[in-house]
Amino acid sequence: MRATIPSLALWLGLAGLLPFLVSVSVAWLAPIAWQMFAIEAFLYYSAVILSFLGGIQWGVAMSLETVGSTGFRIRLLLSMVPSLIAWPALLLHPLTGAWVLAIGFVLVRFHELSLHGRAELPDWYQSLRLHLTLIVLASHALLIWRLWGG
Known part of the structure; x- marks a missing residue:
C-alpha cells in the first residue's frame, strides 16, 4: 500500500524541479551566451x-x-557523501561535472532504497524521491546530450 504524499511536500518537490527544467531548456533553446549561463x-x-x-x-x-x-553512524557518515561529490563536480569540465552529479543522485537513491537508508523515513518519501530523482536524472541526460553537441 502506497502512502499518499502530503500535498505540501509534493508541491515543494515539484517546485524544486523548476530550476532544472528551466535551465536545461535554456541550454537547448536560447542564444549561445544564455546557454552557457544556463x-x-x-x-x-x-x-x-x-x-x-x-x-x-x-x-x-x-x-x-x-x-x-x-x-546513526551509517546515516551520519553517508550524509556527507553528497556534498563531497557535489562540490568537486563544480570544479570539473561541465560535461564531466554533469556526469559526476548525475552519478551522485543515483548513489543517493541507492542509499535511500537500502535497509538503513529507508529506515526511519515515512512511506511517502520513497514515492516522492523516486519521481523527483527520475526527472532530475532525465534533466541531467538532456544537459549531457547538449554538452556532447546535441
Missing part, C-alpha cells in the same frame, strides 16, 4: 540539491536514530 546555473543548482539530500540524512540521524547505533 549550463552553469544547472550545475550549481544540481550541486545544491545533491548536498540538500545529504542534509536530509543528517537530520534524520539527529532526530530519529539512536545516538551510537549502527543506523
Whole structure:
C-alpha cells in the first residue's frame, strides 16, 4: 500500500524541479551566451540539491536514530557523501561535472532504497524521491546530450 504524499511536500518537490527544467531548456533553446549561463546555473543548482539530500540524512540521524547505533553512524557518515561529490563536480569540465552529479543522485537513491537508508523515513518519501530523482536524472541526460553537441 502506497502512502499518499502530503500535498505540501509534493508541491515543494515539484517546485524544486523548476530550476532544472528551466535551465536545461535554456541550454537547448536560447542564444549561445544564455546557454552557457544556463549550463552553469544547472550545475550549481544540481550541486545544491545533491548536498540538500545529504542534509536530509543528517537530520534524520539527529532526530530519529539512536545516538551510537549502527543506523546513526551509517546515516551520519553517508550524509556527507553528497556534498563531497557535489562540490568537486563544480570544479570539473561541465560535461564531466554533469556526469559526476548525475552519478551522485543515483548513489543517493541507492542509499535511500537500502535497509538503513529507508529506515526511519515515512512511506511517502520513497514515492516522492523516486519521481523527483527520475526527472532530475532525465534533466541531467538532456544537459549531457547538449554538452556532447546535441
